[in-house]
Amino acid sequence: KAFSLATDSLSPNEAQAISKRVVGSDMPTTYHFIGRLIKWMLHKQLGIMFQWFVDVGFGADPKEYTSKYPELQDFETWLKQSSAWKR
Numbered sequence: 001k002a003f004s005l006a007t008d009s010l011s012p013n014e015a016q017a018i019s020k021r022v023v024g025s026d027m028p029t030t031y032h033f034i035g036r037l038i039k040w041m042l043h044k045q046l047g048i049m050f051q052w053f054v055d056v057g058f059g060a061d062p063k064e065y066t067s068k069y070p071e072l073q074d075f076e077t078w079l080k081q082s083s084a085w086k087r
Helices: 012-023 032-041 043-055 062-068 075-081
Strands: none
Touching: 012 075, 032 043
């Protein structure tokens, strides 16, 4: 049996804002040309994957898991308490 586990559902912009507020800097990124090259090389596979995210998704409900398992950390809590970027 498989199940999806999530404690947050954030857009990249939301994650970036949390990172900026908590850590004080932008999230680490790679060179844009590397991302573009990978996207160009794998455009068919990535297209299928991203369409699956839209059509099906992982089906995880963050509220369900955080209420059942309060020790699980959302992104902001993880940054503050467990990540290598904690202050």
